[in-house]
Amino acid sequence: MRKELEKYFRANRLPHIWCPGCGHGIITGALMRAIDNLKLDKKNICIVSGIGCSSRAPGYLDFYTLHTTHGRGLAFATGIKFAKPDLKVIVVTGDGDCTAIGGNHFIHACRRNIDITTIVFNNNIYGMTSGQYSPMTPKGAYATTAPYGNIDRNFDLCKLADAAGATYVARSTVYHVPQLIKLMEKAIDHKGFSMVEVADICPTYFGRKNKLGSPVKMMEVLRDSAISIKAAEKLSKEELVGKIITGEFHNEIAPEYTEEYEKTIEKAQGGC
């Protein structure tokens, strides 16, 4: 670990529970790098998660940290941010945690444009419960609960966040760490609801079930299938199958929820 990042980790809580080759550590490291680059005060940051392998990240990080119930990280985080708007609130969540059981909280947090940054660890599978399909598992992929191939259609999470009202939406991968850090920085710095989806790898379940080979091979797939928004514009729908479009999809300033409520307080107290 880089010396300057040590202060963000709870050394006595390491080693972590993640499997060798899991992408979750890369995302967690990138997040700490982004926080460090932004020179934020550690004592002003709260990191919240739901349940899953990815949601274990806060336990290793030396901030105010809250490991909630499955899918509900954003609901708890909304309470924290609304009650104490001065805190920087970051939610880390898995694709299952965020888009299945937590899907309702996710769209409503987007809609409110409350100043919370959500980092989605999208490994396209339920890791913690050993490999069932999630709403982000591609059609045709295999999972323990899709032994004949998944027939569910998956979400495009960036489109979903955008449509639901999130004001900062971006995607990167665990292979493209410098870009990932940059996008995380912008998301954390953004006033309003921001979401960074990270294409991640779970070699233990998604990789094995889909015969994708070693973690290195899976990283190579990410390297080869990632394509920028600009480049994607030139491709047909068919050509885009299997591609991961990365970059910044949406960046807009709009009224933020907790600031709007301050106006409500003024009105209620007889101000104009």
Add this chain to the structure above:
Amino acid sequence: MSKAKLMQGNEACVEGAIAAGMRFFAGYPITPSTEIAELSAENLPKVGGKFIQMEDEIASMGAVIGASLTGLKAMTATSGPGFSLKQENIGFASLNEVPCVVVNVQRGGPSTGLPTLPAQGEVMQARWGTHGDHPIIVISPSSVKETYEFAIRAFNLSEKYRVPCILLMDEVIAHMRERVELPDPSEIEIVNRKKPDASIEKYNPCEDYDGDGIPPMASFGDGIPFHVTGLIHDKTGFPSTKPEVTQNLIDRLMGKIENNLEDIIDYEEVLTEDAETVIVTFGSVARSALRAINLLREEGIKVGMIRLKTIWPFPEKVIQETSQRAKNIIVPEMNYGQLIDVVKAAADSKCNIVGLNKYVGELITPEEVMAKVKEVINRA
């Protein structure tokens, strides 16, 4: 100075909560609790507090816990279907000792049931609705005035013991209007959670520093980073699967209630001294029981009442003592028979224990209570 006000039970609940220091409410509308959300929306910002209507009851409970972790006194209110949805997160609050008040205005169930009509079907769910062994406090008012007082008491108990407190109301109390004498704010006893010593070197969020089973509680934003998890954890707040850690934690959590029964348990005894027949009841039904007792006494029938104000922890001792004196105990409740099982478990086996159950969305009337008392006496 005190002031008198004509109000509804749900309104008294909000007035009491704000007087107790509530500064955060998250909820989702549901009859017959909705006025609590509406009045919180109106009145909280006036005192600089926050109201948010969440996307559902699960989210409301989560937001309440989040807000309480930052140090605000937080409440949510709901009814049957919403109370079911809140359960998982109520368990999170109980395990993590996050003070919060959950109002459940009972209506007819199961399922969507009888949305506008009264019931008392959540005696057991209020205690055991969330999974696993856990501590919880449940108190139940019988009047509008008591709803005001119990809203304050709910916050005080919750803050003092760091336990979620359920304010178990019913539709009758929620929508009834009564004149309430509101005390002067300076006369209201307010309890706040204890905070860690500012000079503390290394804060363990779950350490029993004072030996009373209640760890001091820091808030997110106070300057001391700490971890909160729904996993079983040791005194540092971090997960552990060691049997002795689990044992210590669960024993300490349960001990917060078990070692403070006298402080938490509250009930009213009406004419029980010479009573051969004692009615054990709570909530709106206690009003019918009281009327019945007065009429029966005029006929010379020796009947009295124990009105439970605290339902959980269950006031076993008074039931046991009473059952040794009285011939009969009658338990009227607006459900198929829930409280009666706990009464039976606590009572002397020689005492005749009889239920009076009504689960059709109507309050048990004084006449029905009187008829039951006479039936029981004549049968003996």
